[in-house]
Amino acid sequence: MRSRLLILVGLVSGLGACTPRMPTIDLSGTSLPRFDMFRSQNDKSSPATTPYPLSRTELAIIKSEFSAAFKDGRTVQFGPVTARRRATGNLVVCGLVSIQKPDGTRSGMTLFDGVGSFETLDGTLTFTPQRLAGGNAKQIDVYGDCRDAGAL
Numbered sequence: 001m002r003s004r005l006l007i008l009v010g011l012v013s014g015l016g017a018c019t020p021r022m023p024t025i026d027l028s029g030t031s032l033p034r035f036d037m038f039r040s041q042n043d044k045s046s047p048a049t050t051p052y053p054l055s056r057t058e059l060a061i062i063k064s065e066f067s068a069a070f071k072d073g074r075t076v077q078f079g080p081v082t083a084r085r086r087a088t089g090n091l092v093v094c095g096l097v098s099i100q101k102p103d104g105t106r107s108g109m110t111l112f113d114g115v116g117s118f119e120t121l122d123g124t125l126t127f128t129p130q131r132l133a134g135g136n137a138k139q140i141d142v143y144g145d146c147r148d149a150g151a152l
Helices: 002-017 056-068 139-149
Strands: 049-052 075-086 091-100 110-117 126-132
Touching: 056 075, 056 091, 056 110, 056 126, 091 139, 110 139, 126 139
Parallel strands: none
Antiparallel strands: 049 075, 075 091, 091 110, 110 126
């Protein structure tokens, strides 16, 4: 019985010393094509923008023009709003809003964008809201344009 145990231990230790050879694949000469997932459709180069700090008056104009776009009794709560000036002098305005519907439900913070210009005689800001993510535009479109303009 003891000899069987010694033989069994010898066999197990002998088999344990053997390791199977794992096949290897040499990938040193291969290369994978580059795939740019977020720019696969077309490459739009954005015009350069510079930061534009909004004054309290300009921020109030943006908020009032955006809120006036809702004529069905919705109320708007604003989050952060940023602006960038294009080479043309116009502003790219992006921000977050939460819209309360007449039934009391809120949308949660949603991206919006618009264009500001100083084309009035007295040089005050005029703001035109353009898109609301999930409203009249896809969220990825609004986010992409705000990001490309540097307003996020």
